[in-house]
Amino acid sequence: NNSYQLSSVPLQILFYVNGIYYIFYFLATLAMIVYKSEVFSYPDDFLAPDLALLFIMAILEVPRLHLGSKGNLTEEEAPLGLSLVITVGSVILSVYFLVWQTYVLKADIILNALLLFTYGLESVLKVVAIAAFVS
């Protein structure tokens, strides 16, 4: 990295792409849950957790991206660290949608795998950026 610019460009690009991809992911998963609830029958009280977790994930994503982007551009490690913590929660939720959902379709697997891959890459870059900012 350049000595007077510690912000990580790949991380910023990844945030941007993640934002767009997440919108697509949210709408696709919502549509698939709607599809599943029509075609299959959900056992009692299984639909509500699925939908609730999806919306919680969406709500978590916004501050996660915002904090991460802000921390990266202002070269502060606190927002970036907070973003990393929120990322852990997002990863758990993504794993829920990948494995523990009531009905997991193949499209679910593909979307969540991509999302997890993106999260993993982001986490690595965030750690590198934090290391760069701290030192």
Next chain:
Amino acid sequence: MSGPRVNSFFLGNSSGVNFSIILSSVDEETGKLQLANCSGSKRAGDWNLNVTPGMNTSKVTISLTRNLQLCLPNATDCCTTPLCVVEILQVLACRDSVILAHLLIQAEIYANSSFTGNVSENATIIPNQVFHPLGSCPCDLTGGACDVRCCCDLECTPDLKQLFNESCFTGVFGGDVNPPFDQLCSSQSMEYIPDWFPFLCVQSSLNNTPFLGYFYHGSTSIPRVPPFKIPLQTSPGRLFTGYRQGDPIMTEENEYFTIPQQSTAGQCVGNAPVAYLQNFDVKCLTNLASYKEGLPRDVRINSGTGDFIQQNVIYRTITDMGKFITESESLHTAEVLCQNVTFAEDYAFIWKDKNIEQINVTVFLGILCDGEILAQRFTVKFQSLKSTNVTVLFGNPGYQVGKPVKAANMNASDTFGSLNIWQPAGRGLCTLATSTPVLFGLDSFSGCILEVGIDEDCSLLRGNVTEKLNSLIQATHVGKRDNSSYSDLNDWVEIIRLDPFNSDTNVSSGNLKGICPDIPANLNIRIIFADVGAVQGIPQQQILAVQISYSTVIWQFQCGLLCENSTSFLPITASVQFIKVPAQPPIPMTRFQINYTEFDCNRNDVCWPQLFYPLTRFYTGEPYSQCLAKGLLLAFLVLLAAIMSNPWFSKLWNSSLV
């Protein structure tokens, strides 16, 4: 051997033989069994040895003498574990320290599983039937013990399961209550795989199957008790504009003016309304018990203009009671209940245009006694002010339903003809029957009964029947319209007669008595009519053709047991059938319907209901789910484009990433 006792036999002479039982053990390392020597006794541990000596064989019984009940751990004198006894015994037969015979017993005895413990207070939670089967392991039949070959039984220990692992029950009985369904990604057995299947197949485990959930969620509806209420009589409401033909005559209280009439089923109806300009003449049977008075004589009738007119009633007494009364039972000449009743009523309605001017009623009274059947007679005649006897319909030359068909006999001098059908009376015999004119538009079927002796000559019978039926048809022509004049031949159609085939010789009856074939006993009158034009909005009907034909029957003398009857009955019938030609043409399409075809999906390649397919389900060429998905995607993309092209959104986007 099952249970705590085992029998065996020692063959040979048992004198001087010592039997002993010894508990042995297996060497842990080598697994070898130590052979015992002759130093045992008849008891070893919990085991007892009993010998019953015999001649050449001795019965040897080894029995277990301990309690085999299952009980709590740390209790004494019962089994603490289900597998209660695992021991190896050796039974020896010795004579002088020489082993003669050697019996090895390996015992694995389980505790008796009769239930003596506490009943648990916890109720079994029954899972929701919709999503979990009630018996997840149907082969688990005994509680507290392992069911053999049931691999889903939780009470089976793994080493037990190993014994029957290869021969578990399969299918639902064996616990496989979630068979693989078609939407699974791993299912191979589908013939039809939808296009989207690689993406939307279900990858998750079989614990959540969608098919247990397909229960019918019917809604319950409360059965509606049918209201058995007689509806209130509603008034027509247009009384004051006058009566048209067929309108019911109304009284002052806005109710129907009723006179007993014959219903279409045949029996008399007590309160049937009277139709304007419709004459009738009915006979109703009644007796003293069921006699009911009609409407009171002072009821005023609506004249059609709004004011009410009084009935002019004249009372007369009947002199000739025989015409009305038939006695059904033999009377005691002693006290019989008799009553003054009406025997007949004659109504004459004098009308003009659409109003009733006058009502003249003649009531015939008489005495009816208990046990007699009275045939009441009610006649209604509508008389015009201008003419007194003939009822003329204003402005309606065509036939009206219920009017007699005009017939003429052009061969006779007075040209007056009649077309009749039977009107039976009394017992229905032809000798007593009269005839009644054929009424237009009313299909009818009537007949009478002819008495035939057993010796009747067949050709004579045929002639008799034909003559009787021909007496109904006293005409050669039938009028096309109701006002056909006798002088104009164009107003009449000739009756087409299909006479029965008369064979002069007795062809097949031969010497047979009591059976006659080909008796033309049924007369069929077919009248073909059609709608020709309309007068004052009322369609006019004309008769186009009349055909008379005969149907033949085989008459056979009906015998009792010994053919004692002297006469048998032959029913002679006449039927009238009105056939309308041509059939009604379809209602012509309006010009709007012909020109404006956009909503007509049959004549257009594209029509609006089919164009808006996912919203309106008229089109059937594409699966609904596919079209819905495409439509939603399209809508989503449009929405996305609209949102993203908004400058507000790009401002928000930039600010969120900075």
